[in-house]
Amino acid sequence: MAINWFKYSAPTTFYGLAGKMIPWFAFSAAILFAVGLYIGFFIAPMDAQQGEFYRIIFIHVPASMMSMFLYMVMAGYAALGLIFNTRLSAMMASAIAPTGALFTVVSLWTGALWGKPMWGTWWMWDARMTSELILLFLYLGFIALHASIDEPRRADRAAALLAIVGSVNVPIIYFSVKWWNTLHQGATIKFSGTSMHIAMQQAMFTMLAACWLYAIAVALARVRSIILERERNTVWIAELPEVKQ
């Protein structure tokens, strides 16, 4: 059976579909957060070198990964909106930006909390940390630029350009630990394998999955409000049960 994907790229269809999907993503995220925290705090053993402080990685690593992934997803949607002039793509980019910015804040905050006991400092102008801070400024720049232009379609196009140009920062963040001598450690999990204890891996990947599901649920909920705002003059919005009541 062929699925007509273009059908779901129309705000009219996507609004209802998103509404049905949000509870599933939100509920799964809550369960996975609880499981991830349980494994991370009660099953994963203490680290021989870092003691209990290493447990920060179960939120720090997923938040850092999410901050980069979400930026690429946002830039991808923004590019789709710019190239094909699709309304929903631009709305999705706007909906993802605040969540991406918050994950970047969590990444920077938890990184500082880990740095203090391990390195003896909250912050260093190290390549990984500085490029992650630039990512936060790019998210904030995207949100501010979009908000500063009154006409939504012009705002979409201007912000999309910033998102696309800014996407060059994501590989810089990822490879910064290889390209430069940084205080920040290199990748522990590689395609070739990892030396991490299995319970530590389980906790980290469960938390990563929870963060993904949470981000999808929140972005879908936000895009529904954006659709309502932008399509408020259309007949189908007037026909919605939540508007009629």
Next chain:
Amino acid sequence: MISLDVWMRENPLTYVWFGSYAVALLIFAIEIAMVVHRRKITLQQVRMMHDAGEEE
């Protein structure tokens, strides 16, 4: 600052839990509240607009 260093080394789990996880969960809770609030306000505005349109 020295007292904070001593405290975090004596209470690592409290430092990790309240410093990072509680803050992260608080940030997520604030985001959810903002999304729910935005939905409520947007729906109110759309309803008011349609009510005003019907009265005319």
